[in-house]
């Protein structure tokens with residue numbers, strides 16, 4: 001018996017999962033991460049806590065497996081979150097600035113006004129938005145005393161969370177980043193897959209800060225910190241790209257959508273980078289065996305977070321699961337619509353300033369109608385993404401099947417509505433930990449334990465498929481109502 005260890009460092013928690021020789025998850029350990037909100041719109045993590053908890057869950061899970069050896073390590077992580085540390089001490093010089101953080105929106109607006117957005121989008125595939133790492137790096141260098149000089153002198157290191165974990169796991173020997181994480185920094189030329197010096201210069205990021213870029217299945221270094229033997233790190237990808245791999249979306253046209261706090265839909269566009277005309281992102285899906293595959297990505301900031309809002313702010317539920325019974329008991333003649341723009345709207349609107357709205361309330365609208373509206377908002381937003389993808393990539397098969405994963409897919413009601421409103425078949429896999437599965441497979445394949453991509457795709461099993469049931473007329477009417485509600489929200 002041999003195991004593969006997958007580390008999944010997410011926004012709210014860190015998980016370590018051991019997969020056996022049949023690529024089945026057999027042991028796991030998890031720790032919650034402290035969220036810091038120093039100001040409205042700011043979100044930080046303590047990078048040292050991230051490292052401590054990651055090492056802890058890895059050691060915990062290794063202990064659960066007893067004497068069974070680990071053949072290789074895969075790492076997947078929350079993307080864009082930015083850490084800068086001192087190369088001598090190994091200590092972060094500031095809290096990590098999390099992907100959700102909006103503090104650099106004024107910097108982005110200035111760069112936009114100066115006319116740089118087209119050039120940056122053309123080269124990076126991304127948009128000028130605080131979401132990405134580039135402007136976060138600039139902010140830390142500006143705010144921390146002496147940081148810019150130290151950065152120029154090569155004394156500091158920047159990394160996304162994969163880089164930070166690998167630096168620590170290898171005892172400071174490797175300063176690297178995988179290509180998928182690099183493609184989220186706003187500093188990568190996505191075609192040449194190299195750092196873009198002109199953009200780095202524009203954003204005030206000295207090249208001496210930057211890690212070496214590696215393929216997802218590269219040699220990322222070795223660690224002797226987990227268990228008694230030396231373990232190799234051989235598979236790395238940002239979490240949404242890892243889920244794309246874990247869902248075996250290896251062919252152009254395959255689409256996966258992950259429903260956690262937010263929702264991230266990635267469409268494999270093959271060896272071609274598609275430049276979106278509809279404010280979707282162009283990103284590296286993965287690079288395996290030296291072959292780069294691209295994706296179009298739609299990122300929505302509020303999916304499961306709408307359910308958290310019902311629980312924490314509105315207090316209409318005690319637990320997320322209760323939304324199912326409430327939605328089932330809601331009055332179908334009250335078409336309440338919730339536009340959950342709590343922190344603005346992501347793709348395809350990218351409006352950071354609009355805020356949430358509820359439409360169609362009556363005196364009888366209550367918790368049941370609100371719960372249904374929250375669950376439906378996830379389906380409507382996904383439909384927005386698929387419509388935008390269809391305009392960018394006119395392949396007929398697009399949008400016929402949606403491979404889903406993430407915590408919110410536990411809700412059958414939500415998955416059925418998703419199928420109804422998108423008109424797509426929704427496939428929920430048997431292994432829901434697709435993010436960890438993706439990098440476990442890459443690491444295990446490199447270690448010679450797991451099959452190639454075709455064999456892996458064949459082994460993928462579906463737990464349940466949801467077929468669209470709504471009439472075409474009903475689907476169209478409801479989607480039109482949603483579109484009107486979004487317009488109203490944007491105009492308010």
Ligand SMILES: Nc1ncnc2c1ncn2[C@@H]1O[C@H](COP(=O)(O)OP(=O)(O)O)[C@@H](O)[C@H]1O
Nearest residue numbers: 012260261304305307320321406407408410411
């Ligand atoms: N049965 C359910 N019905 C509706 N939403 C759910 C259900 N179970 C979990 N969720 C939502 O899914 C999210 C958690 O998913 P997860 O994949 O763990 O998120 P993340 O990785 O972003 O922390 C939460 O926002 C939660 O409200």
Ligand SMILES: O=P(O)(O)OC[C@H](O)CO
Nearest residue numbers: 010011078079099239260
């Ligand atoms: O950690 P998650 O699952 O919320 O994912 C975060 C994304 O990678 C942000 O782009």
